[in-house]
Amino acid sequence: MHHYKKHSHLERLLDRAKPVTLDDASRVLILSDLHMGNGGRHDEFRHNAGLVKTILGQYYLPQKYSLVLNGDIEELFKFSLESIERKWAEVYELFIEFKAHGFFWKTYGNHDVALLERKDYRLSSSLVESLKFHYGDETILLFHGHQAALFLWQQYSMLSRAVIFFLRYIAKPTGIKNYSVAYSSRRRFVIEKSIYEFSNQAKIVSIIGHTHRPLFESLSKADYLNYRIEDLCRSYSSVDDERRPDIKRKIVELKTELDECYKKGKAIGLRSGLYNNITIPSVFNSGCTIGKRCITALEIEGGLIRLVCWYNGRQTRDFISERSNLPIKLDSTGYSRVVLNEDSLDYVFSRLHLLT
Numbered sequence: 322m323h324h325y326k327k328h329s330h331l332e333r334l335l336d337r338a339k340p341v342t343l344d345d346a347s348r349v350l351i352l353s354d355l356h357m358g359n360g361g362r363h364d365e366f367r368h369n370a371g372l373v374k375t376i377l378g379q380y381y382l383p384q385k386y387s388l389v390l391n392g393d394i395e396e397l398f399k400f401s402l403e404s405i406e407r408k409w410a411e412v413y414e415l416f417i418e419f420k421a422h423g424f425f426w427k428t429y430g431n432h433d434v435a436l437l438e439r440k441d442y443r444l445s446s447s448l449v450e451s452l453k454f455h456y457g458d459e460t461i462l463l464f465h466g467h468q469a470a471l472f473l474w475q476q477y478s479m480l481s482r483a484v485i486f487f488l489r490y491i492a493k494p495t496g497i498k499n500y501s502v503a504y505s506s507r508r509r510f511v512i513e514k515s516i517y518e519f520s521n522q523a524k525i526v527s528i529i530g531h532t533h534r535p536l537f538e539s540l541s542k543a544d545y546l547n548y549r550i551e552d553l554c555r556s557y558s559s560v561d562d563e564r565r566p567d568i569k570r571k572i573v574e575l576k577t578e579l580d581e582c583y584k585k586g587k588a589i590g591l592r593s594g595l596y597n598n599i600t601i602p603s604v605f606n607s608g609c610t611i612g613k614r615c616i617t618a619l620e621i622e623g624g625l626i627r628l629v630c631w632y633n634g635r636q637t638r639d640f641i642s643e644r645s646n647l648p649i650k651l652d653s654t655g656y657s658r659v660v661l662n663e664d665s666l667d668y669v670f671s672r673l674h675l676l677t
Contacts, residue, residue, distance in 0.1 A: 616631050
C-alpha cells in the first residue's frame with residue numbers, strides 16, 4: 322500500500338472507472354484535445370475541423386469503429402458551450418452516430434469539466450471521468466490525464482472562474498496565448514511520469530491525452546527514432562550491397578528528424594525508476610487534433626493497438642514511421658493516414674508483466 326499512497330487519487334480513478342469489455346473483434350478510435358471553440362480565429366479546432374469531420378464520417382463510421390473522446394473536447398475556458406454547439410452541430414451529430422455500431426464515451430478534462438454542471442449538455446449520457454477496458458484478464462484505463470497533478474488541479478479548479486474570465490474576456494480578445502500544461506515540457510513530463518509509475522505498479526495500461534504529446538508504449542518520438550536508427554545500423558552489415566544505399570539514406574532522414582526533436586524539446590521519454598534503461602509499455606497518449614501539420618489518434622483493432630497520423634495529403638512533409646509504413650490516401654478527400662507504430666495488446670501486456 323505504501324507504493325499506492327502517492328497515487329491514491331489515480332487508484333480511486335481506476336476503481337470508479339466505467340467498465341467496457343473488449344475482444345479481438347472490437348474496433349475503437351481514441352481522440353483527445355479537440356479544444357472546440359466558436360469557429361472564430363481563436364478557435365484552435367477550426368484549422369483541422371474539416372479533417373476531423375472527414376475521417377469520422379468517411380473512414381471510422383463506415384468501418385464500424387466505436388469512439389472515445391478522451392477529454393478537453395470543448396474549450397470552455399474561452400468559449401460558451403452554446404456558441405460551440407451552435408458552430409459544430411455537425412460534429413456533434415457525427416459523435417452520436419458512433420453509438421449505432423458500438424459505443425461512444427467521452428471523458429472530461431480540465432478545459433471541459435464545467436460540463437458536469439450542465440444538465441442540458443447534449444452528450445451528457447456519454448460523459449464519464451474515466452473508462453476501463455477489460456481485455457481478457459487485462460485492464461486498460463482511459464482518462465484525460467490532468468488528474469495526475471492532483472494538487473495543481475485542485476488549485477486550478479478553485480481558480481477556474483477567474484481563469485475562465487481572464488481567458489474568455491481578456492486573453493482571447495487581445496490574442497494572449499493560453500498557458501496550459503500542453504506548452505510546458507517540464508509539467509508535461511511530471512504528469513506523464515506520475516501516470517507511468519502508477520500504471521507500472523498497478524500492472525495496467527493507461528491511455529491519456531492532456532499533454533498533447535503522442536506516446537506509444539511510453540516512448541516519445543525521439544525514442545522511436547533512436548531505436549529505428551540503431552536497428553538500421555545493425556542490419557547494414559547483413560544486407561546485400563544493393564540495399565545498403567537505401568539504409569544509408571533512411572538513416573540520414575531519421576537523423577534529421579531526430580535533430581528536430583531535440584531542438585524542439587521533444588526528446589524526453591519515460592523510464593522506470595527501477596529499470597532506468599528499459600521502457601515499460603504502460604502509457605499511451607493519443608496526442609491532439611489541433612496540430613499544425615497533422616492530427617494523431619490511437620486505434621484498437623483486432624487485438625492490436627496503433628498510433629496513427631492523419632494529414633493533408635498535399636503537404637510535402639515526410640511522415641516518418643517506426644515501421645516505415647507508407648501513407649494511404651482516403652479516396653479523393655485529399656487526406657492521408659499513416660500508421661506511426663503498432664503492436665499487439667498481448668505483447669504489450671506480456672512486456673508490462675515481465676518488466677515490472
